[in-house]
Amino acid sequence: MRPTLLVTDFAGTTMRDDGTVLAAYRVALTEFGIPFSEDDLAARRGASKRAVFRELAGRTYAPEEVNEIAERALKRFEQALRNEYKTGDVAEVPGAENALTSLKRAGVKLALTTGFDRGLLDMLVGRLEWSTLFDLTLASSDAPAGRPAPFLIYRAMIELNVGDVRQVAVLGDTPLDLQSGTNAQAGWVIGVLSGAHGIETLGATPHTHLLPSVADLPRLFGVD
Numbered sequence: 001m002r003p004t005l006l007v008t009d010f011a012g013t014t015m016r017d018d019g020t021v022l023a024a025y026r027v028a029l030t031e032f033g034i035p036f037s038e039d040d041l042a043a044r045r046g047a048s049k050r051a052v053f054r055e056l057a058g059r060t061y062a063p064e065e066v067n068e069i070a071e072r073a074l075k076r077f078e079q080a081l082r083n084e085y086k087t088g089d090v091a092e093v094p095g096a097e098n099a100l101t102s103l104k105r106a107g108v109k110l111a112l113t114t115g116f117d118r119g120l121l122d123m124l125v126g127r128l129e130w131s132t133l134f135d136l137t138l139a140s141s142d143a144p145a146g147r148p149a150p151f152l153i154y155r156a157m158i159e160l161n162v163g164d165v166r167q168v169a170v171l172g173d174t175p176l177d178l179q180s181g182t183n184a185q186a187g188w189v190i191g192v193l194s195g196a197h198g199i200e201t202l203g204a205t206p207h208t209h210l211l212p213s214v215a216d217l218p219r220l221f222g223v224d
Helices: 020-031 038-043 049-057 063-087 096-105 118-128 151-159 175-184 199-203 214-220
Strands: 005-008 109-113 136-138 168-172 188-192 209-211
Touching (some): 005 096, 005 151, 020 038, 020 063, 096 109, 096 214, 136 151, 151 168, 151 175, 168 175, 175 188, 175 199, 188 214, 209 214
Parallel strands (some): 005 109, 168 188, 188 209
16 A cells, blocks of 8 residues: 655755754854754754744743844855755765655655745755656745644645545654654654664654665555
8 A cells, every 4th residue: 555645854854964954053043142952953853944943042032032033043044055055965865766756656646845945945956856756845934834733744735636644654854754744644654764863763753664764665665
């Protein structure tokens, strides 16, 4: 049995993440005097970036200052990411494109979701030459709240005309990815060990499957 729709995360799940996102967080948070720990950043991998900056800024700044500071820090974060991704390496998780292409040939609809903004998402999809691979791409602004809320999943279902959430598979490398799949009551909630977290963390988060990487999906779903 295979899903009608696969909703997959981006950085760390289908695109290799060699610490670029964490480095950009550190730059922006430090420049704006927003205290953070590495545990703070690790726990928020996969979240809406705007929500992360608002939450962390709210610990230090007065309520009337939080939104302005968070927006400025977010812009600095996005600038740091763009500078790195425009000139640095952008690569798939090994085997990602082949695995996703196999699922698409088998009739599975593909939706790519991320906590990045639309401009950065489109740039990265273009650099990976994935513009025709996915049936839908969704940025952080395409839902009223990011993970662990299930809204990006539901938006993908609406846009791609999938009416049964039990026929949806959710794939990601962070606890927030898995929590969003569980909150949506998706039929498959699949963690991959190719990104931000290991088996100890993902194994402690409700899921239906844990896989080494996205490259193992065709075997799970019996696709050649």
